[in-house]
Amino acid sequence: MPRHFGHIADVAVGSPFDNRRALQLAKVHAPGQAGISGAKKEGADSIVVAGAYRDDKDHGTYIIYTGAGGRDPDTGRQIADQDIDFHSNAALVKSQLEGYPVRVIRGAGTDAPYAPASGYRYDGLFLVTDHWIKLGRDGYRVVQFRLDQIDGLPQAQTILVDEGTGAPVATRSTVVQRQLRSSIVVSRVKDLHGHHCQICNLVLEVEGGLYAEGAHIQALGDPHFGPDILSNILCLCPNDHVRFDLGAIYLSDDFKVLDRLSGQILGSLRTVPRHAIDRRYVAYHRELRSP
Ligand SMILES: [Zn+2]
Numbered sequence: 534m535p536r537h538f539g540h541i542a543d544v545a546v547g548s549p550f551d552n553r554r555a556l557q558l559a560k561v562h563a564p565g566q567a568g569i570s571g572a573k574k575e576g577a578d579s580i581v582v583a584g585a586y587r588d589d590k591d592h593g594t595y596i597i598y599t600g601a602g603g604r605d606p607d608t609g610r611q612i613a614d615q616d617i618d619f620h621s622n623a624a625l626v627k628s629q630l631e632g633y634p635v636r637v638i639r640g641a642g643t644d645a646p647y648a649p650a651s652g653y654r655y656d657g658l659f660l661v662t663d664h665w666i667k668l669g670r671d672g673y674r675v676v677q678f679r680l681d682q683i684d685g686l687p688q689a690q691t692i693l694v695d696e697g698t699g700a701p702v703a704t705r706s707t708v709v710q711r712q713l714r715s716s717i718v719v720s721r722v723k724d725l726h727g728h729h730c731q732i733c734n735l736v737l738e739v740e741g742g743l744y745a746e747g748a749h750i751q752a753l754g755d756p757h758f759g760p761d762i763l764s765n766i767l768c769l770c771p772n773d774h775v776r777f778d779l780g781a782i783y784l785s786d787d788f789k790v791l792d793r794l795s796g797q798i799l800g801s802l803r804t805v806p807r808h809a810i811d812r813r814y815v816a817y818h819r820e821l822r823s824p
Pocket of ligand 1: 730733734735769771772773
């Protein structure tokens with residue numbers, strides 16, 4: 534059976550289910566036990582949030598969700614490191630990269646205010662917006678994901694046209710994934726670098742001027758809470774911004790740019806006198822993938 538992303542026909546958001554078997558029969562969440570439904574190549578289509586992990590945190594419109602693996606099935610305690618390449622964790626990363634919607638099912642048995650009183654409840658679609666690795670409460674590495682409720686994210690209308698006639702045939706709402714975060718501080722950083730990427734030196738010339746992005750080294754928002762200040766922002770081209778945000782490249786304390794997979798030094802971060810980078814943020818970003 535092909536993996537189905539998105540809502541299941543005739544299953545309304547808020548629908549209750551008595552048990553995991555009922556979720557399976559309704560095709561809302563296929564696995565009988567696993568919390569994550571997905572495969573590395575296909576992505577993850579649904580998760581169950583039921584307080585299985587001590588490091589989870591449910592905020593209602595967004596969830597900090599711990600990946601799979603390394604747990605003692607009897608005590609629920611972490612007894613080994615989690616691996617980002619483990620199939621269900623890799624599936625959630627794939628969904629983040631592709632922007633696939635993930636069905637979220639909340640289960641009872643936690644004291645979280647958003648959990649149902651009993652059984653399970655289908656709570657609609659979320660997007661995986663971030664992932665990182667940290668030392669969990671039990672002292673082992675855990676892979677964590679941030680999922681944001683799609684309803685809470687900015688949407689853009691896309692008009693689909695007939696390929697033959699060019700006439701509009703439908704509209705579709707697309708979630709704007711890379712939330713544009715502009716601030717006076719970000720503009721200042723871009724000006725200091727003349728909109729040149731600090732990693733590859735590229736400057737994008739577009740109609741109306743030059744284009745660059747401000748990349749927060751320690752990300753804004755929960756759970757990173759990085760500050761919106763000059764010393765925490767890089768001026769990057771969109772490609773290097775994505776690589777940096779996803780941890781494919783990172784910085785050493787002497788501002789060398791390193792490739793995560795090969796470990797190779799790709800170059801040096803270009804800096805200017807009036808824009809000092811704080812090594813604390815650089816270390817925070819680097820340790821998100823290898824704490
Ligand atoms: Zn660049």
